[in-house]
Amino acid sequence: MRTFFHNARLFDGENDPVNGMSVVVEGERIIEVAPDSDELREAAGEHIELGGKTLMPGMTQGHFHADYGGLRLADVGKAYLSTQKPAAYNVAVAIENLGHALQSGYTSVVGAACSFDIDVSLKMAIADGRITGPRIRACGLHINTTSNENDPNSWWIPAPERQDGLQIVGAELFADGAEGMRKAVRHQLRRKVEVIKIFPSGGHGIDFPEHLRSMTHAELEAVITTAHERGAIVRGHITTKSMMLECIELGIDIIDHGDYLDEEVIEAMVKAGTMYVPSMLFLKKLMPSGEGELARASQLEPVVRSFEHLRKVMPLVAKAGVIAVPGDDYGLEFMMHEAGGYAEELEVYVNDCGIPARDVLTWATRNGAIMMGMGDEAGLIRAGRLADLLVIDGDPLADLSLLRRPLETIDMVMIGGKPLKDRLARTVAAKGKAAAMAAG
Ligand SMILES: [Zn+2]
Structure with a gap:
């Protein structure tokens, strides 16, 4: 199973968050972490459009x-x-x-x-x-x-x-x-x-x-x-x-x-x-x-x-x-x-x-x-690590109290590439010219 996150506010577990990031998960692992690009998104086909929501490690x-x-x-x-x-x-x-x-x-x-x-x-x-x-x-x-x-x-x-x-x-x-x-x-x-x-x-x-x-x-x-x-x-x-x-x-x-x-x-x-x-x-x-x-x-x-x-x-x-x-x-x-x-x-x-x-x-x-004894395997969003991930609607680094209302604010909990809680829609990117026109 492959999951492609687009336009994330990425908190990788230790550095300041970065906007406009893509993360690709395949099987149980993260295989790519890169700035958003049309090529990446089109190649992915189905993807999750995060619209700036926070993606962080579990x-x-x-x-x-x-x-x-x-x-x-x-x-x-x-x-x-x-x-x-x-x-x-x-x-x-x-x-x-x-x-x-x-x-x-x-x-x-x-x-x-x-x-x-x-x-x-x-x-x-x-x-x-x-x-x-x-x-x-x-x-x-x-x-x-x-x-x-x-x-x-x-x-x-x-x-x-x-x-x-x-x-x-x-x-x-x-x-x-x-x-x-x-x-x-x-x-x-x-x-x-x-x-x-x-x-x-x-x-x-x-x-x-x-x-x-x-x-x-x-x-x-x-x-x-x-x-x-x-x-x-x-x-x-x-x-x-x-x-x-x-x-x-x-x-x-x-x-x-x-x-x-x-x-x-x-x-x-x-x-x-x-x-x-x-x-x-x-x-x-x-x-x-x-x-x-x-x-x-x-x-x-x-x-x-x-x-x-x-x-x-x-x-x-x-x-x-x-x-x-x-x-x-x-x-x-x-x-x-x-x-x-x-x-x-x-x-x-x-x-x-x-x-x-x-x-x-x-x-x-x-x-x-x-x-957990998994210091080289999890805990950070890096290519090669296990995909234990959260999608938060908002920025917990700016407002930790978001985590007090997880039923409202946590849109996805993923363990080893498997979403155990997931209310995010998948969209398919339009290809080539059509996409460029649609984007105006
Ligand atoms: Zn105790």
């Missing part, structure tokens, strides 16, 4: 909990995550949420933990054409140590028996010691998990003192080495500076949240190529200026401290060239997975942190593809 959601479907903050820490509903219900939620991501212009998602092997299972179902959805880099369970912050406070409720040293319940896996961590990671690798999720520290809008830790150095090393030996990557929920530096040194691939990162951490990340998901929407939603009741329910002081700190350092993150990717804990009751919901996070980096919209969209496109 975006990546870098922290995706597919099965979060309205989790209440007040319930976190009371019971094991993802045990509130039966397994099949969680699957239904995940299918719905993957649809929201696709509708919102996300052609890829990087898992940040799920229950019941949902990421790997739905990835199979999408590959087999049973459901439509974005590309998935699949995560699995949270890998925890006993009594870390994901081990519920309600310790008097019986927990499942350990099997071979591993305790699995809902979205959680508990293990201890380096040998336990190796077993935990291999348990996940056997299930085709590609992204291992760990909790080196607690915190993120709640206090977690700098001198505390949730994993030993030997446990961290065991996880990262075991994952890397088999080609998986490791992402860590980390908020303290010392733990970030220790994990970067050990070769962790993604730092999530990173509430207290500073210039020293940024420098270490750039040197090591560590990726970063700031996830500031979560904090913004809990700020006093945010939704009133919610703000009161949160422990305000740590939220304000984290948000204000990140607000100041994010321009340094952008300037230093850290591989930042947007993504957040969508599916909490106050920031649901929904069409357009993800755009609110992009606006935080632009409006609160003062980072140019183009940079933030580069995080979502070019950097997102890097986080």
Whole structure:
């Protein structure tokens, strides 16, 4: 199948947009990117006349909990995550949420933990054409140590028996010691998990003192080495500076949240190529200026401290060239997975942190593809790359809020040359003289 886009405002994923561009897609790839010309258009025959609409790479959601479907903050820490509903219900939620991501212009998602092997299972179902959805880099369970912050406070409720040293319940896996961590990671690798999720520290809008830790150095090393030996990557929920530096040194691939990162951490990340998901929407939603009741329910002081700190350092993150990717804990009751919901996070980096919209969209496109492990294959509009594309009615670089209304503003979502959402008409160019006369 061949698709020819004519008269696009082209945002290629990293440079300023250019008007009057043509892009040709054949099979699953982009085969040509060139200025509009009559020759190109006539040779193409049927084409899509974009009339200056924006053509840009599909975006990546870098922290995706597919099965979060309205989790209440007040319930976190009371019971094991993802045990509130039966397994099949969680699957239904995940299918719905993957649809929201696709509708919102996300052609890829990087898992940040799920229950019941949902990421790997739905990835199979999408590959087999049973459901439509974005590309998935699949995560699995949270890998925890006993009594870390994901081990519920309600310790008097019986927990499942350990099997071979591993305790699995809902979205959680508990293990201890380096040998336990190796077993935990291999348990996940056997299930085709590609992204291992760990909790080196607690915190993120709640206090977690700098001198505390949730994993030993030997446990961290065991996880990262075991994952890397088999080609998986490791992402860590980390908020303290010392733990970030220790994990970067050990070769962790993604730092999530990173509430207290500073210039020293940024420098270490750039040197090591560590990726970063700031996830500031979560904090913004809990700020006093945010939704009133919610703000009161949160422990305000740590939220304000984290948000204000990140607000100041994010321009340094952008300037230093850290591989930042947007993504957040969508599916909490106050920031649901929904069409357009993800755009609110992009606006935080632009409006609160003062980072140019183009940079933030580069995080979502070019950097997102890097986080997917497809840095040479997708994320930019270039000949030879996979055709994961969006057509936007308007210019998101000038007005990011367009992405908040994707049902109105996104005319096409294409993955690997296949339009999964498409309401653009095809026209056939008149040839030769007739065309010249018609054009006057
Ligand atoms: Zn998360």
